[in-house]
Amino acid sequence: MRAVSIKNGKGPVDALYIDDSVSEPELKNGEVLIRVKAFALNRMDLMQREGKYPVPAGTSSILGVDYSGTVLKIPPGTKTPLQEGDDVFGLVKGGAYAELLAAPVETIFLKPKELSHEVAASIPEVWFTATQVLLEVGEFKNGESLLFHAGASAVGIAAIQLAQLHNAKYVFATVGSDSKKEAVKKLQLKNSPTKIIPINYNSEEFVDVIKENSPEGVDVIIDPVGGIYFTRNVSILKLDGRDVVMGSMTDTNVKFDLLAVMLKRLQIKGTTLRSRPLAYQGKIADIVKAEILPKIVSGDLLHPIEKVFKLEEIVEAHKLMESNKTTGKIVVTIP
Ligand SMILES: NC(=O)c1ccc[n+]([C@@H]2O[C@H](COP(=O)([O-])OP(=O)(O)OC[C@H]3O[C@@H](n4cnc5c(N)ncnc54)[C@H](OP(=O)(O)O)[C@@H]3O)[C@@H](O)[C@H]2O)c1
DSSP states (O other): OOEEEEGGGSOSGGGEEEESOOOOOOOOTTEEEEEEEEEEOOHHHHHHHTTOSOOOTTOOSSOOSEEEEEEEEOOTTOOOSOOTTOEEEEEOSSOOSBSEEEEEGGGEEEOOTTSOHHHHHTSHHHHHHHHIIIIIISOOOTTOOEEESSTTSHHHHHHHHHHHHTTOSEEEEEESSHHHHHHHHTTOOTTOOOEEEEEETTTSOHHHHHHHHOTTOEEEEEESSOHHHHHHHHHHEEEEEEEEEOOOSSOOOOOOOHHHHHHTTOEEEEOOSTTSOHHHHHHHHHHIIIIIHHHHHHTSSOOOEEEEEEGGGHHHHHHHHHTTOOSSEEEEEOO
């Protein structure tokens, strides 16, 4: 089959190439075979390509965690309501940058006919992650306030809207440009009482902006950026606040005041979605299916697509993500 491979196993963007002699995936118990029509890029793909992402044991070495396509084969005895020929999309632990994919039944969705394969393929990772970091790990409650770093990232776009569904009071979001501030403002949902305040970290200090608007601080911080923000995060959390570490795009070593953690009863939590057991991912899938998917189909939740590439353009697709200029999902199709 055709799949995206990496020369010498890891490397810079130009190491990516289309390999047409990759072995077809072998199905494990509880997996079905998918003919992939589209897959989406996620930031961790860049890190994995460079050999800097700890891929869970037993996972395909092929990049890619979300896909849309058609069910080709369901082994006898597999517990699933799906049928061969169904159009589906979902989340996998790896292997989506390929024509054929082994996908676990726990995290497969029937594709609503209103959604194209391109849109469907780009839903799982970001909305599962937003659900996990905000609701499961961040334990965000109605009326609380949120700070999301990298607010115009694909996960940020999802989480900022999800926080509004849970009646956030304030959502502060750091971004790297004024045009990204505008993109974040557009995430205001109809009839939502939430006040969304984007902050350009190149010209504004997020601690000052938060103090001006919400002197008591915020309840939850979701941080994919890491080291450079941690000390300031601790300073701006309220009593019983939660700091959710979900990425480390900058430094991972930090020095901070333990006293503040103790006196404010803060919780510092870390998480990754990919390493979670299938049963946990299946639970998140149920929440996404019930609460989020219908709202994406109806257009009540925005799920912007930045650009769609063909498989042969995979290098350009990775270059676009590396540019840090996007405010939507990058998708690749396999006709
Ligand atoms: N823990 C988990 O389970 C999990 C799951 C999915 C994603 N993630 C993490 O979530 C983050 C966002 O992923 P995504 O796929 O949504 O990314 P994305 O759409 O590609 O957006 C990433 C944005 O982060 C900002 N950024 C990039 N490098 C940065 C740096 N060195 N310092 C500060 N900001 C930087 C840039 O925005 P600005 O121009 O606004 O700075 C960039 O556009 C990544 O860190 C990813 O690893 C974690």
